[in-house]
Amino acid sequence: MLRVILLLTMLLASLPAPAADALDELRASFTIGGKPVPPEVFGDFGDAMMSDNRAIVVGIDALTAIDSNRYADPAKRNGAWIEQMKPQNTGINGAETESYNFIGAAANGLLVVLTSWSGGGTGVFYTLHIVDAAWANAFDEDGARYRRLVLTPVRSVILGDRWQGDATIAGNAVRIETTASRSERSLAPVTIDARRP
Template identity: 50%
Template sequence: MSRRPRPSRAVFSLACPVVIFLASLVLPAGGTSALAKSPSAPLDELRKTFTIDGKPVPPEVFRDMGDGDMADSGSIIVTIDVKAAIGSNLYFDDIKANGDWFTQTHKRIGDDLTEESAYRFIGATENKLLVVIASYSGGGSGVFYTLHILDAQAGRGFDLEGKLYDRLNLTVLRSVALGDRWDGTVKITGNVIAITATGGVPAGEARKPTTVTLKAERP
């Protein structure tokens, strides 16, 4: 009677690395696989919830992207690394949540005014652009609202020691002034944004309900 041949050692030497790799992807409950830590994960989270590692984007980002600069006709700072912005000294003011809105207040040096920056994340369009309504008050009675269409992209750069690090760049593609004490709704359908103002009497001037549609697109 002939014996069945035994598998060669070469077969096991090739198979073991594959088994080890597959085993490394299987973790106990609550663990995170190597696939979940891919560079696209923070970008996907930002596009879905406008957060990074569960932390909201600082509202004062929109102040610096043009909402707080009403003297110029267009934004000067158009891109901010929001990964670096979260937890930074530049945006150290406490972030408070009120329903869907996130707010930061900042005591201005040299006067008694307190500025307030806030935003509400509307969502992402079909082509993965982000839609946000932001408001800004410099400390007076006016509260000025702006709709922002933004593009978020992962990037890399060199730090002060010349080492590579990851960036998450948020860029304003288009801003639409909604006015003082605006009140209304915003709806996304595919790549079309419908802005409906409910009317009201902000700043003592009556407004009629209006609806404006915009196409969200990259230049």
């Protein structure tokens, strides 16, 4: 009997540890399986469509977005920012670019992300996004169940053209400190609550 217990213990010890829950990884690093969420997701959340006053796309499956054709443009790290460029959409001064800097998770699990978008001109437009992430069940085309990890924008704060500053989280409070911006926005610090509607 002791031999069987020892054999089972050795067998269990040799098995790989179960993968961390993708939602936990997303909240810790804004990655899934070590791959960053594609920055162009935020273009769909409204960064690239500034003519609309509210986001039209309000849910994206982060699991499917990674390695998808829709977000296949090359992504690279640029300091604390993850940057994705559409080389086929070259404007006067360059390609359309979407970037983000993941600030972190609030105490309630909402995610805080600074983004920047440029359509290839001289403007670089910054937004602070508060995003929820949650598991959802769905059916595939064959009727089999599968799980989605859905990102949903909860609040977006437009920071302006060529914004400079910092965002920090304390509990569920997000403090935005602006040092420079070409918009008419005040430079005074602002604190907003990361909260679910």
